[in-house]
Amino acid sequence: MEAQRFDTAKIHAGYNPAEHNWAISVPIYQTVAFELDNINRGLELFSFNSSDSLYTRVTNPTTEILEKRIVKMHPGATGAVAVASGMAAVSYSLLNVTGGSGRILASPRLYGGSFDSFEQIFKEYGVQVDLVPDPDDIKAYEEAIKEDTKCIYIESVSNPNATVLDIEKIAQVAHQYGIPLIVDNTLATPYLINPFEFGADVVVYSATKGLTGHGNVMAGIVVENGKFNWNKDKYPQFFKTPYFLNDLDGTPRSFLDLFVDIPFTGRIRAVYLNYMGAALSPFNAYLALIGIETLSERLNKQLDNTKKIISFLESRDEVAWVKHPWAQGSPYKKLAEKYAPKGAAAILSFGLKGDLDTVHRLLDSVKIFSLQANIGDARSLIINPAQTTHGELTPEDLQAADIDTQTIRLSIGLEDVKDLIEDLKQAFEQL
Ligand SMILES: *Cc1c(COP(=O)(O)O)cnc(C)c1O
Numbered sequence: 001m002e003a004q005r006f007d008t009a010k011i012h013a014g015y016n017p018a019e020h021n022w023a024i025s026v027p028i029y030q031t032v033a034f035e036l037d038n039i040n041r042g043l044e045l046f047s048f049n050s051s052d053s054l055y056t057r058v059t060n061p062t063t064e065i066l067e068k069r070i071v072k073m074h075p076g077a078t079g080a081v082a083v084a085s086g087m088a089a090v091s092y093s094l095l096n097v098t099g100g101s102g103r104i105l106a107s108p109r110l111y112g113g114s115f116d117s118f119e120q121i122f123k124e125y126g127v128q129v130d131l132v133p134d135p136d137d138i139k140a141y142e143e144a145i146k147e148d149t150k151c152i153y154i155e156s157v158s159n160p161n162a163t164v165l166d167i168e169k170i171a172q173v174a175h176q177y178g179i180p181l182i183v184d185n186t187l188a189t190p191y192l193i194n195p196f197e198f199g200a201d202v203v204v205y206s207a208t209k210g211l212t213g214h215g216n217v218m219a220g221i222v223v224e225n226g227k228f229n230w231n232k233d234k235y236p237q238f239f240k241t242p243y244f245l246n247d248l249d250g251t252p253r254s255f256l257d258l259f260v261d262i263p264f265t266g267r268i269r270a271v272y273l274n275y276m277g278a279a280l281s282p283f284n285a286y287l288a289l290i291g292i293e294t295l296s297e298r299l300n301k302q303l304d305n306t307k308k309i310i311s312f313l314e315s316r317d318e319v320a321w322v323k324h325p326w327a328q329g330s331p332y333k334k335l336a337e338k339y340a341p342k343g344a345a346a347i348l349s350f351g352l353k354g355d356l357d358t359v360h361r362l363l364d365s366v367k368i369f370s371l372q373a374n375i376g377d378a379r380s381l382i383i384n385p386a387q388t389t390h391g392e393l394t395p396e397d398l399q400a401a402d403i404d405t406q407t408i409r410l411s412i413g414l415e416d417v418k419d420l421i422e423d424l425k426q427a428f429e430q431l
Contacts, residue, residue: 006073006191011293014068020061028286029053029061047248048258048270058274062282066289070221073292074203076196078226079262081269082219082285086186086206088278089220090114091121092268093182093204094153098127099237102148107135107165108400109158111184111206112390115397131400135165136331141173150234151180156195157187157340159375160349160385160409161323161402164335171199180228186211187345187375191296198339201228202264210346210376212291213298217284222268226261238263245270298378298414302346305380305417309410312421313350318428320406324348346412347375349385349403356405358431359384365427368419369410380413380420 020027034053036042044050053059067080083089090111094104106118108131118129130149134140141152152174154165167183174181180201185193189210195203205211207219230238241252259266273279280288306324313322322328325336325344336344352359363371369382373389383389386398386405393401412420 009072013072014065028282057279060282063285066285073190076225077223079265080223081265082221082280084278084280085218086220089204089222092272097151101126102150103128105130105149105152107154116392138169145177153182155184157345162345164332168198192340196225212288215377217287219288224264302412303343306346306412308417320351320353322350349407349409351406365430368423375411378414381411
């Protein structure tokens with residue numbers, strides 16, 4: 001039976017035990033290569049005419065089950081490619097859409113690593129990045145699109161303030177200019193937001209975070225819905241016919257010819273995964289599958305804990321402000337209700353009164369909250385982004401990302417919320 005609804009898909013989709021010796025848990029295919037058996041089958045595999053696994057850098061059965069499962073968890077999606085980390089998912093997607101020239105129009109409210117990669121990597125590849133001055137202002141996107149802008153890149157819910165962007169309107173602007181919208185949906189996960197429902201063309205994840213949820217696996221995923229029309233002068237990389245795509249009889253084929261419903265992820269697999277090689281290990285694909293089985297249940301509890309922690313923080317004199325769509329007076333309440341009615345993310349930030357030394361003392365006083373550069377773990381985490389995760393941003397960039405030195409980020413886990421509140425309370429009392 002086809003797994004249909006989200007909670008069924010996250011446990012069953014993409015896997016048929018009858019095809020794997022009736023193993024109930026997805027087997028880990030810990031192998032590099034796969035027997036070709038005979039040269040004809042080998043040639044079919046080498047010419048992309050068969051989707052069977054050939055070499056684990058490009059395809060592996062355990063990883064393929066993860067990819068299929070992720071597709072089913074995004075109604076409307078046609079394909080996915082799993083990679084070794086979220087950064088590989090982000091950078092392969094942006095390299096794929098730009099093809100060595102042009103511009104990316106990005107929200108300034110981005111993961112620190114993505115932000116840094118614009119400066120450190122994309123310039124080397126001939127790609128310029130423009131930042132939308134105010135990502136909440138739809139007109140600002142229109143005004144910033146240039147002739148050679150090749151995509152809009154945003155995070156649906158951003159870190160550390162859990163702000164929600166108007167995905168549908170941003171997608172409309174992108175499509176009006178004939179370019180795709182690429183959404184990093186890491187914080188929301190597909191349980192809280194399915195960006196394809198609102199016009200996104202490509203969705204990327206750091207699966208390292210809440211998607212797999214246990215702080216024990218690095219993984220990234222790119223998902224697409226196959227709807228965007230790449231067959232135009234702006235995207236020549238998609239209709240090129242490189243030698244290695246030739247059919248067995250030598251007929252040239254383009255990425256669009258070969259990967260009809262999955263041109264974006266197909267090209268990432270055939271080019272970037274194949275030749276840059278950030279392949280997900282089968283063991284990590286297995287861990288990701290196990291983590292995803294409890295995605296909804298984890299997030300339900302984490303969001304419930306988040307709500308209670310927001311109320312607690314709002315009652316404390318040490319706290320100057322709390323940022324989360326559920327915080328009092330949040331300007332993102334309406335957008336969050338539209339895009340993420342279950343809640344936007346189990347991540348929030350607050351401003352600690354005092355100075356940098358007060359921030360450091362709080363970080364050193366918590367006992368259950370763990371001081372870490374990670375989010376979306378089963379454990380609750382704490383950090384001060386301005387000096388750490390977003391430490392390479394200039395003061396202007398930090399301002400655009402709405403982070404200051406007194407900002408503290410919490411990623412809320414699965415502990416008993418009473419213990420979490422008591423932990424924060426005793427830490428506040430020590431200040
Ligand atoms: C962590 C993160 C990334 C990078 O993912 P890694 O798995 O750490 O490489 C990208 N985007 C967002 C929003 C993230 O939180």
